[in-house]
Amino acid sequence: MSRDDGVLLRAEGVALRYGTLPALHGVDVAVAAGTVTAVTGPSGSGKSSLLHCLAGVLRPTGGRVLFEGRDLAALSDRELSAVRARSFGFVFQFGDLVPELTLAENVALPLVLAGQRGRRARGPVLELLARLGIDHLADRRPALVSGGQAQRAAVARALVHRPAVLFADEPTGALDRAAGRLVLAELLALSAERGTAVVLVTHDETVAAAAGRRLDLVDGRLSAGAAR
Numbered sequence: 001m002s003r004d005d006g007v008l009l010r011a012e013g014v015a016l017r018y019g020t021l022p023a024l025h026g027v028d029v030a031v032a033a034g035t036v037t038a039v040t041g042p043s044g045s046g047k048s049s050l051l052h053c054l055a056g057v058l059r060p061t062g063g064r065v066l067f068e069g070r071d072l073a074a075l076s077d078r079e080l081s082a083v084r085a086r087s088f089g090f091v092f093q094f095g096d097l098v099p100e101l102t103l104a105e106n107v108a109l110p111l112v113l114a115g116q117r118g119r120r121a122r123g124p125v126l127e128l129l130a131r132l133g134i135d136h137l138a139d140r141r142p143a144l145v146s147g148g149q150a151q152r153a154a155v156a157r158a159l160v161h162r163p164a165v166l167f168a169d170e171p172t173g174a175l176d177r178a179a180g181r182l183v184l185a186e187l188l189a190l191s192a193e194r195g196t197a198v199v200l201v202t203h204d205e206t207v208a209a210a211a212g213r214r215l216d217l218v219d220g221r222l223s224a225g226a227a228r
Protein backbone atom coordinates (compact mmCIF):
# COMPACT_ATOMS: atom_id res chain seq x y z
CA MET A 1 0.00 0.00 0.00
CA SER A 2 0.95 3.58 -0.38
CA ARG A 3 2.16 5.48 2.64
CA ASP A 4 -1.10 7.46 2.59
CA ASP A 5 -4.14 5.84 4.11
CA GLY A 6 -6.48 4.59 1.45
CA VAL A 7 -4.66 6.22 -1.49
CA LEU A 8 -4.39 3.67 -4.29
CA LEU A 9 -3.23 5.80 -7.12
CA ARG A 10 -1.19 8.96 -7.02
CA ALA A 11 -0.01 11.28 -9.78
CA GLU A 12 2.89 13.50 -8.79
CA GLY A 13 3.73 16.39 -11.09
CA VAL A 14 2.59 14.44 -14.14
CA ALA A 15 3.56 16.11 -17.42
CA LEU A 16 2.95 14.79 -20.93
CA ARG A 17 4.09 15.94 -24.35
CA TYR A 18 3.05 14.55 -27.71
CA GLY A 19 6.24 15.33 -29.64
CA THR A 20 6.70 19.00 -28.92
CA LEU A 21 3.05 19.60 -27.98
CA PRO A 22 2.54 19.81 -24.22
CA ALA A 23 -0.75 18.21 -23.08
CA LEU A 24 -0.27 18.03 -19.29
CA HIS A 25 1.77 20.28 -17.01
CA GLY A 26 2.62 19.00 -13.53
CA VAL A 27 -0.71 17.45 -12.47
CA ASP A 28 -1.05 16.13 -8.90
CA VAL A 29 -3.90 13.75 -8.10
CA ALA A 30 -4.60 11.19 -5.38
CA VAL A 31 -7.30 8.55 -5.84
CA ALA A 32 -8.46 6.74 -2.71
CA ALA A 33 -10.02 3.28 -2.67
CA GLY A 34 -13.74 3.22 -3.40
CA THR A 35 -14.03 6.90 -4.40
CA VAL A 36 -15.52 8.43 -7.57
CA THR A 37 -13.51 11.17 -9.29
CA ALA A 38 -14.89 13.07 -12.27
CA VAL A 39 -12.36 14.62 -14.67
CA THR A 40 -13.88 17.58 -16.50
CA GLY A 41 -12.70 20.42 -18.73
CA PRO A 42 -13.03 21.73 -22.27
CA SER A 43 -12.21 19.69 -25.34
CA GLY A 44 -8.43 19.33 -25.68
CA SER A 45 -7.74 20.23 -22.05
CA GLY A 46 -5.98 16.90 -21.41
CA LYS A 47 -8.67 14.75 -19.77
CA SER A 48 -8.02 11.59 -21.80
CA SER A 49 -4.28 12.17 -21.58
CA LEU A 50 -4.49 12.29 -17.78
CA LEU A 51 -6.66 9.17 -17.67
CA HIS A 52 -4.20 7.30 -19.87
CA CYS A 53 -1.26 8.36 -17.71
CA LEU A 54 -3.06 7.28 -14.52
CA ALA A 55 -3.92 3.93 -16.11
CA GLY A 56 -0.37 3.23 -17.26
CA VAL A 57 -1.43 3.35 -20.93
CA LEU A 58 0.79 6.38 -21.59
CA ARG A 59 4.08 6.99 -19.84
CA PRO A 60 4.32 10.57 -18.54
CA THR A 61 7.23 12.60 -19.90
CA GLY A 62 7.59 14.22 -16.46
CA GLY A 63 6.59 13.35 -12.90
CA ARG A 64 5.35 9.91 -11.93
CA VAL A 65 2.29 7.77 -11.27
CA LEU A 66 2.28 5.45 -8.26
CA PHE A 67 -0.16 2.56 -7.88
CA GLU A 68 -0.15 1.03 -4.42
CA GLY A 69 3.09 2.91 -3.87
CA ARG A 70 4.84 1.50 -6.97
CA ASP A 71 6.02 3.82 -9.73
CA LEU A 72 4.36 2.50 -12.90
CA ALA A 73 7.34 3.69 -14.98
CA ALA A 74 9.68 1.51 -12.94
CA LEU A 75 7.76 -1.67 -13.78
CA SER A 76 8.78 -3.91 -16.66
CA ASP A 77 6.28 -4.18 -19.53
CA ARG A 78 5.24 -7.55 -18.17
CA GLU A 79 4.71 -6.25 -14.63
CA LEU A 80 2.78 -3.26 -15.93
CA SER A 81 0.55 -5.50 -18.06
CA ALA A 82 -0.07 -7.69 -15.01
CA VAL A 83 -1.03 -4.69 -12.85
CA ARG A 84 -3.35 -3.39 -15.55
CA ALA A 85 -4.96 -6.78 -16.16
CA ARG A 86 -5.50 -7.52 -12.48
CA SER A 87 -6.18 -4.16 -10.90
CA PHE A 88 -7.59 -1.86 -13.58
CA GLY A 89 -10.79 -1.89 -15.65
CA PHE A 90 -11.51 0.29 -18.67
CA VAL A 91 -14.65 1.56 -20.37
CA PHE A 92 -14.37 3.74 -23.43
CA GLN A 93 -16.92 5.83 -25.30
CA PHE A 94 -17.61 3.23 -27.98
CA GLY A 95 -17.45 0.10 -25.87
CA ASP A 96 -14.74 -1.47 -27.98
CA LEU A 97 -16.19 -4.94 -27.70
CA VAL A 98 -14.53 -7.59 -29.87
CA PRO A 99 -17.03 -7.98 -32.75
CA GLU A 100 -16.31 -11.68 -33.36
CA LEU A 101 -17.08 -12.65 -29.74
CA THR A 102 -20.46 -12.90 -28.03
CA LEU A 103 -21.29 -10.50 -25.19
CA ALA A 104 -20.55 -13.25 -22.64
CA GLU A 105 -17.21 -14.04 -24.28
CA ASN A 106 -16.31 -10.36 -24.32
CA VAL A 107 -17.15 -9.96 -20.65
CA ALA A 108 -15.16 -13.10 -19.77
CA LEU A 109 -11.98 -11.76 -21.38
CA PRO A 110 -10.37 -10.29 -18.21
CA LEU A 111 -11.01 -13.57 -16.37
CA VAL A 112 -9.64 -15.66 -19.24
CA LEU A 113 -6.56 -13.40 -19.41
CA ALA A 114 -6.11 -13.99 -15.68
CA GLY A 115 -5.98 -17.73 -16.40
CA GLN A 116 -9.57 -18.84 -15.76
CA ARG A 117 -11.10 -21.34 -18.14
CA GLY A 118 -13.88 -19.91 -20.30
CA ARG A 119 -16.41 -22.31 -18.81
CA ARG A 120 -15.59 -21.39 -15.20
CA ALA A 121 -15.76 -17.71 -16.07
CA ARG A 122 -19.34 -18.10 -17.33
CA GLY A 123 -20.91 -18.07 -13.83
CA PRO A 124 -19.66 -14.62 -12.76
CA VAL A 125 -20.16 -13.33 -16.29
CA LEU A 126 -23.84 -14.33 -16.42
CA GLU A 127 -24.41 -12.99 -12.92
CA LEU A 128 -23.08 -9.59 -13.95
CA LEU A 129 -25.00 -9.59 -17.23
CA ALA A 130 -28.15 -10.38 -15.25
CA ARG A 131 -27.46 -7.46 -12.90
CA LEU A 132 -27.31 -5.25 -15.96
CA GLY A 133 -30.46 -6.77 -17.46
CA ILE A 134 -28.78 -8.26 -20.54
CA ASP A 135 -28.26 -11.92 -19.61
CA HIS A 136 -30.76 -12.91 -22.30
CA LEU A 137 -28.30 -11.45 -24.85
CA ALA A 138 -25.27 -13.34 -23.50
CA ASP A 139 -24.75 -15.35 -26.69
CA ARG A 140 -25.30 -12.53 -29.17
CA ARG A 141 -22.55 -10.67 -30.95
CA PRO A 142 -22.20 -6.92 -30.35
CA ALA A 143 -23.49 -6.01 -33.84
CA LEU A 144 -26.88 -7.54 -32.94
CA VAL A 145 -27.57 -5.55 -29.76
CA SER A 146 -28.36 -1.89 -29.12
CA GLY A 147 -25.74 0.70 -28.24
CA GLY A 148 -26.91 0.79 -24.62
CA GLN A 149 -26.81 -2.98 -24.34
CA ALA A 150 -23.31 -3.11 -25.83
CA GLN A 151 -22.17 -0.41 -23.42
CA ARG A 152 -23.61 -2.39 -20.49
CA ALA A 153 -21.54 -5.36 -21.65
CA ALA A 154 -18.49 -3.07 -21.76
CA VAL A 155 -19.23 -2.04 -18.16
CA ALA A 156 -19.55 -5.70 -17.15
CA ARG A 157 -16.24 -6.50 -18.85
CA ALA A 158 -14.55 -3.65 -16.99
CA LEU A 159 -15.77 -4.87 -13.59
CA VAL A 160 -15.91 -8.67 -13.87
CA HIS A 161 -12.42 -9.19 -12.39
CA ARG A 162 -13.19 -6.83 -9.48
CA PRO A 163 -10.48 -4.27 -10.31
CA ALA A 164 -9.24 -1.74 -7.76
CA VAL A 165 -9.76 1.13 -10.20
CA LEU A 166 -12.17 1.56 -13.10
CA PHE A 167 -11.13 4.13 -15.72
CA ALA A 168 -14.00 5.39 -17.83
CA ASP A 169 -13.54 7.83 -20.72
CA GLU A 170 -16.92 9.36 -21.64
CA PRO A 171 -18.43 5.89 -21.11
CA THR A 172 -21.91 6.99 -22.14
CA GLY A 173 -20.91 9.62 -24.68
CA ALA A 174 -22.29 7.59 -27.59
CA LEU A 175 -25.72 7.06 -25.96
CA ASP A 176 -28.65 9.44 -25.75
CA ARG A 177 -28.92 11.34 -22.49
CA ALA A 178 -31.52 9.16 -20.77
CA ALA A 179 -29.86 5.86 -21.73
CA GLY A 180 -26.47 7.30 -20.79
CA ARG A 181 -27.62 8.34 -17.32
CA LEU A 182 -29.04 4.86 -16.72
CA VAL A 183 -25.88 3.02 -17.78
CA LEU A 184 -23.76 5.40 -15.74
CA ALA A 185 -25.91 4.91 -12.65
CA GLU A 186 -25.43 1.15 -13.07
CA LEU A 187 -21.68 1.56 -13.53
CA LEU A 188 -21.44 3.61 -10.33
CA ALA A 189 -23.68 1.30 -8.30
CA LEU A 190 -21.76 -1.83 -9.32
CA SER A 191 -18.41 -0.14 -8.66
CA ALA A 192 -19.57 0.97 -5.22
CA GLU A 193 -20.73 -2.56 -4.37
CA ARG A 194 -17.36 -3.96 -5.37
CA GLY A 195 -15.33 -1.24 -3.67
CA THR A 196 -13.86 -0.23 -7.02
CA ALA A 197 -12.62 3.36 -7.30
CA VAL A 198 -13.84 5.16 -10.43
CA VAL A 199 -12.00 7.80 -12.45
CA LEU A 200 -14.44 9.12 -15.00
CA VAL A 201 -13.97 11.61 -17.83
CA THR A 202 -17.26 13.35 -18.50
CA HIS A 203 -18.77 16.40 -20.20
CA ASP A 204 -22.03 15.92 -18.30
CA GLU A 205 -22.41 18.49 -15.54
CA THR A 206 -24.95 16.38 -13.66
CA VAL A 207 -22.61 13.41 -13.66
CA ALA A 208 -19.67 15.54 -12.53
CA ALA A 209 -21.75 17.04 -9.74
CA ALA A 210 -22.76 13.57 -8.55
CA ALA A 211 -19.14 12.34 -8.29
CA GLY A 212 -17.52 12.55 -4.88
CA ARG A 213 -14.78 14.70 -6.31
CA ARG A 214 -14.10 16.72 -9.40
CA LEU A 215 -10.85 17.56 -11.17
CA ASP A 216 -11.26 20.38 -13.65
CA LEU A 217 -8.54 20.61 -16.29
CA VAL A 218 -7.77 23.75 -18.24
CA ASP A 219 -4.95 23.65 -20.82
CA GLY A 220 -3.38 20.62 -19.17
CA ARG A 221 -3.45 22.04 -15.64
CA LEU A 222 -5.85 21.46 -12.77
CA SER A 223 -7.79 24.66 -12.38
CA ALA A 224 -7.44 26.50 -9.10
CA GLY A 225 -9.95 25.27 -6.56
CA ALA A 226 -10.16 21.76 -8.02
CA ALA A 227 -10.14 19.34 -5.12
CA ARG A 228 -7.21 16.96 -5.34
Ligand SMILES: Nc1ncnc2c1ncn2[C@@H]1O[C@H](COP(=O)(O)OP(=O)(O)OP(=O)(O)O)[C@@H](O)[C@H]1O
Pocket (backbone or CB within 6 Å): 018, 021, 022, 023, 041, 042, 043, 044, 045, 046, 047, 048, 049, 050
Ligand atom coordinates in the same frame (compact mmCIF):
# COMPACT_ATOMS: atom_id res chain seq x y z
N1 LIG B 1 -1.96 10.99 -29.95
C1 LIG B 1 -1.84 12.31 -29.94
N2 LIG B 1 -0.89 12.93 -30.69
C2 LIG B 1 -0.73 14.25 -30.69
N3 LIG B 1 -1.48 15.10 -29.94
C3 LIG B 1 -2.44 14.56 -29.18
C4 LIG B 1 -2.67 13.15 -29.15
N4 LIG B 1 -3.71 12.90 -28.29
C5 LIG B 1 -4.09 14.10 -27.83
N5 LIG B 1 -3.33 15.09 -28.35
C6 LIG B 1 -3.45 16.54 -28.05
O1 LIG B 1 -3.24 16.71 -26.66
C7 LIG B 1 -4.15 17.66 -26.10
C8 LIG B 1 -5.02 16.99 -25.03
O2 LIG B 1 -5.81 15.99 -25.65
P1 LIG B 1 -6.81 15.06 -24.82
O3 LIG B 1 -7.38 14.08 -25.78
O4 LIG B 1 -6.13 14.57 -23.61
O5 LIG B 1 -7.93 16.14 -24.40
P2 LIG B 1 -9.42 15.90 -23.88
O6 LIG B 1 -9.64 16.93 -22.81
O7 LIG B 1 -9.60 14.48 -23.50
O8 LIG B 1 -10.26 16.26 -25.17
P3 LIG B 1 -11.75 15.79 -25.63
O9 LIG B 1 -12.70 16.25 -24.59
O10 LIG B 1 -11.93 16.51 -26.95
O11 LIG B 1 -11.69 14.29 -25.78
C9 LIG B 1 -4.95 18.20 -27.29
O12 LIG B 1 -4.32 19.37 -27.72
C10 LIG B 1 -4.83 17.09 -28.33
O13 LIG B 1 -4.94 17.61 -29.62
